[in-house]
Amino acid sequence: MKNINFEKKIKLSNYTTIKVGGFAEYFSKPKNTDEFINLIEWANANNQKCRIIGAGSNLLINNIFLKGLTICTKRMNSIKLDSNKGIVEAEAGVMLPTMSNMLAKNGLQGGEWTVGIPGTIGGAICMNAGTRNLSIAKNLLSVQAIDTQTLKIYKINKDDINFKYRFSPFQQNNLLIISARLLFEPKGNIEKLLENTKRILKKKTETQPYDLPSFGSVFKNPINAYAGKLIEELGLKGFKIGDAEISTIHGNFIVNNSSANSQDILDLITVIQQKVLQKKGIFLQPEVRMIGFDYP
Numbered sequence: 176m177k178n179i180n181f182e183k184k185i186k187l188s189n190y191t192t193i194k195v196g197g198f199a200e201y202f203s204k205p206k207n208t209d210e211f212i213n214l215i216e217w218a219n220a221n222n223q224k225c226r227i228i229g230a231g232s233n234l235l236i237n238n239i240f241l242k243g244l245t246i247c248t249k250r251m252n253s254i255k256l257d258s259n260k261g262i263v264e265a266e267a268g269v270m271l272p273t274m275s276n277m278l279a280k281n282g283l284q285g286g287e288w289t290v291g292i293p294g295t296i297g298g299a300i301c302m303n304a305g306t307r308n309l310s311i312a313k314n315l316l317s318v319q320a321i322d323t324q325t326l327k328i329y330k331i332n333k334d335d336i337n338f339k340y341r342f343s344p345f346q347q348n349n350l351l352i353i354s355a356r357l358l359f360e361p362k363g364n365i366e367k368l369l370e371n372t373k374r375i376l377k378k379k380t381e382t383q384p385y386d387l388p389s390f391g392s393v394f395k396n397p398i399n400a401y402a403g404k405l406i407e408e409l410g411l412k413g414f415k416i417g418d419a420e421i422s423t424i425h426g427n428f429i430v431n432n433s434s435a436n437s438q439d440i441l442d443l444i445t446v447i448q449q450k451v452l453q454k455k456g457i458f459l460q461p462e463v464r465m466i467g468f469d470y471p
């Protein structure tokens with residue numbers, strides 16, 4: 176019998192950056208790939224639904240009791256870097272800011288933009304996280320993933336993954352990312368890379384609400400428009416439902432002022448969608464992933 180460690184009835188609000196979320200029936204933070212695979216095998220053998228979270232920085236989890244097993248990958252954080260070839264091998268739970276700082280210190284160029292994104296590699300690949308015209312897909316070589324239904328483990332090359340803007344097939348299939356191989360440009364100027372990384376983080380923290388709990392951009396940018404600008408043009412910044420507020424700093428962020436709950440946040444998302452549709456004729460598609468809601 177393999178060693179399976181999980182806790183019962185764990186509050187997920189402690190595992191999301193917006194500090195909202197109900198209870199997980201079973202919850203586990205595996206330390207490495209072996210423990211991760213054992214947990215998935217256990218869930219499969221016991222007919223338990225298995226869901227995965229990384230740093231919970233793009234998640235709205237309903238305030239309900241979530242049956243089944245929730246796995247948080249944050250302790251699967253081993254990372255290897257080849258500074259001559261520019262290749263990085265990272266377990267799914269490695270945090271992007273950790274990777275970004277390591278890249279700069281080792282003279283690897285092209286990952287500076289990830290420094291201000293408080294998510295894991297696995298979450299970033301699932302979301303195809305990015306900024307402007309850059310996204311994680313650009314640097315990805317391959318992923319190792321496990322199918323929760325068949326328990327088969329695959330190595331999937333980037334070219335076989337249909338990435339789109341803030342979308343990857345991992346949002347819809349049964350595959351959970353175990354680890355990833357990425358490629359960056361080697362032999363860069365370390366001093367300049369460190370400086371650029373610092374500058375990017377400073378700009379992000381000055382233009383986005385980093386001092387309050389949030390889940391980053393609420394909506395995807397529509398074609399040829401910015402969601403934040405559309406919301407700002409309608410005078411919605413500062414609009415509140417309960418303790419959930421449209422950030423006064425950035426229109427595409429919802430912040431939790433203290434005790435917002437999942438319904439306040441979902442209601443605020445719906446109000447924004449209705450107003451932008453009425454006044455601008457554009458339907459804003461959420462970027463944030465929802466768990467435990469009947470959301471289409």
Ligand SMILES: Cc1cc2nc3c(=O)[nH]c(=O)nc-3n(C[C@H](O)[C@H](O)[C@H](O)COP(=O)(O)OP(=O)(O)OC[C@H]3O[C@@H](n4cnc5c(N)ncnc54)[C@H](O)[C@@H]3O)c2cc1C
Pocket residue numbers: 192226227228229230231232233234248267291292293294295296297298299300301302303304305306345346350351352353383384385389390391392464
């Ligand atoms: C202050 C702030 C700033 C942000 N800035 C940006 C930004 O500039 N650009 C950007 O794109 N995003 C940004 N985000 C959003 C978020 O940080 C990214 O989407 C991040 O990549 C999500 O990673 P995560 O580990 O937190 O994933 P989670 O939020 O935990 O999960 C997101 C999705 O990924 C899935 N997932 C997680 N791990 C795995 C895995 N191992 N295998 C398969 N699926 C998995 C989950 O099931 C879920 O569907 C920001 C968020 C915050 C709070």
